Every structure is written in structure tokens, then in C-alpha cells.
Amino acid sequence: MQRPRWRSCAVVAVALVATLILPVCGGGGGSVVTRTLDQTRVEVLPGNVGGRGFQAQTIYAREAPGVVTVISVFGHQAAELLLGSGGAAAVGSGFVVSAQGEIVTNAHVVAAGQGSGLQRARQVFVQFADRNQVPATIVGTDPNADVALLRINPAGLTLRPLPLGDSDAVAVGEPVAAIGSPFDEPGSLSIGVISGLHRTIDSLTQGFSIEGAIQTDAAINHGNSGGPLVDANGRVIGINAQIRSSSGGGEGVGFAIPVNQVKHSIDQLRAHGRVAYAYLGVSSSEVYPQLAQRFHLGVDHGAWVQRVDPGAARNAGVHAGSGNVAFETGMYAVGGDVIIAVNARPIQRASDLSRALAAYQPGQTVAIDVQRGLRRLTLQVTLGARPAQGVSP
Structure with missing residues (x-):
């Protein structure tokens, strides 16, 4: 059986035609993929979904x-692509977050590569529903959360910021909608439910993952990257980012970056153009009752420190x-502390640890509660900074 693969959802094209990248073009005659209809396609479920x-x-x-289409030009200027000299572009989605011209999308829509090899696009354009394209500036990217903040000149534009919700308040089974530009088809709507929470997906860094991702069965395909996942009230609860696939297409398992993490990123990008993450410096495994019983951990939840x-x-x-001890389907380093709280915030699962630390800055001191055998201890930890993995301009 072919192993499922994680895929980001930006459409990439080589030698992109001018109508997709030049802000002076209006009608959208060319496309990254074959376009048979130049009209909005909407999937509608009547009544109460x-x-x-x-x-x-x-x-x-x-x-x-x-909701907008984000077009990123890599390697060549847009004018050079117009002359047919080659190059590549990525097409994704984004959405307006302020009337001052701020647009949020995924970092992988406007940057290529991973880790220290990330390269920003040379030019970025934002395309609206009427096909009007305007140039955008990259305010900053957060490779750890796969978030980018763009800015456009709002003069003469009617911008419609989307309201941001609370991703900590969502539940499995809630109906959601994904809006974006799959396969460069702007204004496409797909509908589904939240099919899972607390998922772990790849970031653009080496060695760090994105915790707490929202899983959905709403159709997410290439080009949906950076678009909003909204709840029944139209509030953004996540940024559509990845699919898990064995065929390369959407198969009912898509993932969105939780909006509370996005808020953290864009606040720092606005202020500093980059995002600093506090760093504890541990790797851990999730504790569950059978594991706790087998290794006499003293608690049936938390993050069991491995390294x-x-x-x-x-x-x-x-x-x-x-x-290195085997138990059920895992291998474990035994005898380590179990982290059960950060500044009194409970740690129920391993992914809760990174989410708790996200509230703090490097250099701050926090109280870490640990279970060590039969003893419960509180340790004062001065947090470090997560190793930087910069993005080249």
C-alpha cells in the first residue's frame, strides 16, 4: 500500500502566463491549470447543514x-514571465483581516523550501473576485506556524475583513466551510464538518511541527492554501493548509492552522516582522492510562519527557x-518527568505543551509542574528561544 503523503495546497505553475500575474490585467484569460468556466463555482447545501x-x-x-487569490512569482519578475523567459509561480488563497490592507495566507504560498533554505517570492500579487490584481508586500512570515502577513495599498479598494473566531471553542462535528481558489478557481466553496482536533502536521521548519491543527472533511485541494475555514457564524477558525493524500488530491482529510495560533503569529508579524517562540528544549510522548500503568508514571495524562x-x-x-523500552506500538525512554502543568495551565496531552508555551516569550520564567515517580515538583524554568530558521529575501 502506498504511504499517505502530507501535501501543502498551493498550486505551482511553470512559465505562468501574464494574465495571472500582472496587476494591470483584468479578465483572467490564462490559468495555471485548465479552466473550462470563468465563473464562480459554489457547492450549496440547502437548509440547516x-x-x-x-x-x-x-x-x-x-x-x-x-477572500482573495494570492499569486507569488519565484525566480523571475512578472514582466520576464510575460516575455516567456520561464520561471515559476505559486497560486494560493488568502483573506483580508483589516481595512488597512492586511492579508493573511500560508507562508508556503509566498515562500518556497524548508528550514534555513526558505526563499521568499520575488513578487506577490493579490487578486480580488473581480479579477483586479494589486501588488502586495510581505510584512513577514512565520515558518513555525506556516503563516504569512501581507499588506496591500487599500486606496480605492473596498476591503471586507473577515471576523476571527476562537479555535479553542470548536468541537468535532461542527459544520464548516472552506472558501478559496482550488486549482486557481477563485471563489470556490466547499462544505463539511470538523472531523478531528489536536492533529499534528508539518511546519516549514526542520525539527518542529504544528500542533493542534483542525481536521476537516470539507474539500481542500491545491490552491486552497491560505484560505479561511469558517464556522456557522462566518468566523474564521483556521487557515486551510494541508491535505493528507495517497493520490495527490483531496481525499476527505484536510487540515487547517487553528486561528488562535494565527492571531499569535500576525500580532508579532505586525510588530516585528517575525515571530519569536519560547523554547523549553524537551521531546515528549503523550501519556495515556495503559502507558501510565505499565511504567508507574503516577499520572494518566501529560507530556512524558523523553529527551x-x-x-x-x-x-x-x-x-x-x-x-529504549517497547510497549504496545511505541518505544519509550523510561524514568523521565511527566509535565502536567505550565503556570497552572493543565497539560493533558503532549501537544498541549507547545500550545501552552506559545503564550510566553523567550526570557520569561514559568512554573513547570512535573510528576517524578511518586513526587510532584514545581520547577522554575527561564525559557529559551526556539532556534531560528530564517527566510531569505
């Missing part, structure tokens, strides 16, 4: 004007495990 008053047509009419790197956690006395 999901039994919670989910009105797809109402949500689309209200929020779609704030401690030099730095913050080691300096504070956090204990790592040792050895």
Missing part, C-alpha cells in the same frame, strides 16, 4: 468578498528518560 443553522449561501455571500536538550529545561532540572 449539520443541524445548527448552517446557512451556506448566507455565509458565502457575506464572507466570500473578503532534554541543553538549555532551559536542563538548567531547571527537568529529568529525561533513558533506555
Whole structure:
């Protein structure tokens, strides 16, 4: 059986035609992929979808004007592509977050590569529903969360910012809608439900993942990257980012960056043009009752420390495990601390740890509660900074 693959959802084209990238073009005659219809395609489910008053047509009419197509030119200027000299471009989605011209999208829509090899696009354009294209400036990118903040000149434009919701308040089974430009078909709507929470997906960094991703069965395909996932009230609860696929297309499993993480990113990008992450310096495994019983952990939840790197956690006395013991389908280093709280915020699962640390800045001191055998200890930890992985201009 072919192993499923994680795929980001930006459409990439080689030698992109001028109508897709030049802000002076209006009608959209060319395309990254074959376009048979130059009109909005909307999937409509009448009545109450999901039994919670989910009105797809109402949500689309209200929020779609704030959703845009993001076109990034790599390697060549747009004018050079017009002359047919080659090059590549990525087409994704985005949405307006302020009347001052701020647009949010995925970092992988406007930057190529991974880790220290990330390269920003040379030019970025934002295309509205009427096919009007305007140049955009990259304010900053957050490779750790796969978020980018763009800015356009709002003069003469009617911008429709989308309201941001609370991703911590969502539940499995809630109806959602994804709006974006799959396969460069702007203004496309797909509908589904939240099919899972607390997922872990790839970031653009080396060694760090994105925790707490929202899983949905709403169709997400190449080109949906950076577009909003909205709830029944039309509030953004996530940025559509990835699909898991064995064939290369959407197969009912898509993932969105939770909007609360996005808020954290854009606040820092506005202020500093980059995002700093506090760093504890541990790797951990999730505790569940059978694991706790087998290894006498003393608690049936939390983040069981497997490895401690030099730095913050080691300096504070956090204990790592040792050895390599098999249990059920996993291999574990035993004897390490179980982290159960950060500044009194409970840690139920391993992914909660990175989410708790996201509220703090490097250099701040936090109280880490750990279970060490039969003892419960509180350690004062001065947080370090997550290793930087810059984006080249």
C-alpha cells in the first residue's frame, strides 16, 4: 500500500502566463491549470447543514468578498514571465483581516523550501473576485506556524475583513466551510464538518511541527492554501493548509492552522516582522492510562519527557528518560518527568505543551509542574528561544 503523503495546497505553475500575474490585467484569460468556466463555482447545501443553522449561501455571500487569490512569482519578475523567459509561480488563497490592507495566507504560498533554505517570492500579487490584481508586500512570515502577513495599498479598494473566531471553542462535528481558489478557481466553496482536533502536521521548519491543527472533511485541494475555514457564524477558525493524500488530491482529510495560533503569529508579524517562540528544549510522548500503568508514571495524562536538550529545561532540572523500552506500538525512554502543568495551565496531552508555551516569550520564567515517580515538583524554568530558521529575501 502506498504511504499517505502530507501535501501543502498551493498550486505551482511553470512559465505562468501574464494574465495571472500582472496587476494591470483584468479578465483572467490564462490559468495555471485548465479552466473550462470563468465563473464562480459554489457547492450549496440547502437548509440547516449539520443541524445548527448552517446557512451556506448566507455565509458565502457575506464572507466570500473578503477572500482573495494570492499569486507569488519565484525566480523571475512578472514582466520576464510575460516575455516567456520561464520561471515559476505559486497560486494560493488568502483573506483580508483589516481595512488597512492586511492579508493573511500560508507562508508556503509566498515562500518556497524548508528550514534555513526558505526563499521568499520575488513578487506577490493579490487578486480580488473581480479579477483586479494589486501588488502586495510581505510584512513577514512565520515558518513555525506556516503563516504569512501581507499588506496591500487599500486606496480605492473596498476591503471586507473577515471576523476571527476562537479555535479553542470548536468541537468535532461542527459544520464548516472552506472558501478559496482550488486549482486557481477563485471563489470556490466547499462544505463539511470538523472531523478531528489536536492533529499534528508539518511546519516549514526542520525539527518542529504544528500542533493542534483542525481536521476537516470539507474539500481542500491545491490552491486552497491560505484560505479561511469558517464556522456557522462566518468566523474564521483556521487557515486551510494541508491535505493528507495517497493520490495527490483531496481525499476527505484536510487540515487547517487553528486561528488562535494565527492571531499569535500576525500580532508579532505586525510588530516585528517575525515571530519569536519560547523554547523549553524537551521531546515528549503523550501519556495515556495503559502507558501510565505499565511504567508507574503516577499520572494518566501529560507530556512524558523523553529527551532534554541543553538549555532551559536542563538548567531547571527537568529529568529525561533513558533506555529504549517497547510497549504496545511505541518505544519509550523510561524514568523521565511527566509535565502536567505550565503556570497552572493543565497539560493533558503532549501537544498541549507547545500550545501552552506559545503564550510566553523567550526570557520569561514559568512554573513547570512535573510528576517524578511518586513526587510532584514545581520547577522554575527561564525559557529559551526556539532556534531560528530564517527566510531569505
